Amino acid sequence: MKRSNIFLVLLIFCSSFISAQDSNIDYQKLVKKFIDNVKNDKKETIADAVVYPLEREYPIPDIANKADFIKRYSEIFDVTLKNEIIKSTPAKGWTDMGLRGIMLIHGNIWLDTEGRLTAVNYQSKAEIELKNKLIASQKKMLDPSIAFFQTPICILETSEFKIRIDNLGNNNYRFASWSIKKEMTQKPDLVINGGELVVEGIGGNHQYEFKKGNLVYECAIIVLGEKNSPPARLKIYQGTKVILSQDAKIVSR
Numbered sequence: 001m002k003r004s005n006i007f008l009v010l011l012i013f014c015s016s017f018i019s020a021q022d023s024n025i026d027y028q029k030l031v032k033k034f035i036d037n038v039k040n041d042k043k044e045t046i047a048d049a050v051v052y053p054l055e056r057e058y059p060i061p062d063i064a065n066k067a068d069f070i071k072r073y074s075e076i077f078d079v080t081l082k083n084e085i086i087k088s089t090p091a092k093g094w095t096d097m098g099l100r101g102i103m104l105i106h107g108n109i110w111l112d113t114e115g116r117l118t119a120v121n122y123q124s125k126a127e128i129e130l131k132n133k134l135i136a137s138q139k140k141m142l143d144p145s146i147a148f149f150q151t152p153i154c155i156l157e158t159s160e161f162k163i164r165i166d167n168l169g170n171n172n173y174r175f176a177s178w179s180i181k182k183e184m185t186q187k188p189d190l191v192i193n194g195g196e197l198v199v200e201g202i203g204g205n206h207q208y209e210f211k212k213g214n215l216v217y218e219c220a221i222i223v224l225g226e227k228n229s230p231p232a233r234l235k236i237y238q239g240t241k242v243i244l245s246q247d248a249k250i251v252s253r
Contacts, residue, residue, distance in 0.1 A: 038085045047069040058152060155184075157180065158247065163176070196208070206221050
């Protein structure tokens with residue numbers, strides 16, 4: 001190899017190494033700031049650096065804004081989670097996941113590349129109790145024929161239908177639908193058990209598929225779509241032919 005080529009290779013290697021070090025230092029500064037804010041219970045400072053809405057596990061309502069975050073701060077950041085954060089260090093416990101952001105341990109906390117809080121994948125005892133209370137309340141409001149499930153997944157509405165998807169346990173999903181003019185306290189017009197969850201890549205898009213005879217009912221949740229993509233979509237297939245396709249809004253999730 002020519003001397004000039006060797007020099008070029010070394011230059012590229014050194015530049016990449018320096019960039020990686022700079023990136024590492026940058027994300028550690030962001031993490032340190034977050035740890036210090038949690039340690040000192042700086043609720044307002046943390047609230048200013050949250051990407052809203054901050055999702056909570058359905059049926060717990062998402063955190064809509066700064067005021068809501070401050071009000072519910074102690075429900076989320078309990079002693080267990082705070083200790084996990086405080087005992088971590090920027091160099092230990094946190095992982096730079098590139099464009100996806102910065103992750104604490106197994107993803108309990110996610111920060112973006114600007115240090116903003118994007119996800120809290122942890123449930124405190126208070127949130128677990130609230131979730132159970134809300135699930136019990138939902139079951140009381142449903143027709144007895146579907147008033148049993150392990151976890152509610154979502155409620156969708158199209159121009160013609162109201163759709164409820166529940167996990168009956170062991171990832172056995174149930175589809176229940178009503179005419180848009182009916183109340184969901186009434187007996188559903190259609191119920192299909194044995195549905196499956198299909199995840200597409202790492203972007204977050206996923207769908208629930210339910211088979212009834214030669215028909216497949218597909219409820220797609222669109223996280224990353226085109227500019228004018230709806231939040232969800234109902235499609236009904238007969239074989240490979242789409243016999244119905246309706247955009248849907250997510251009423252609850």
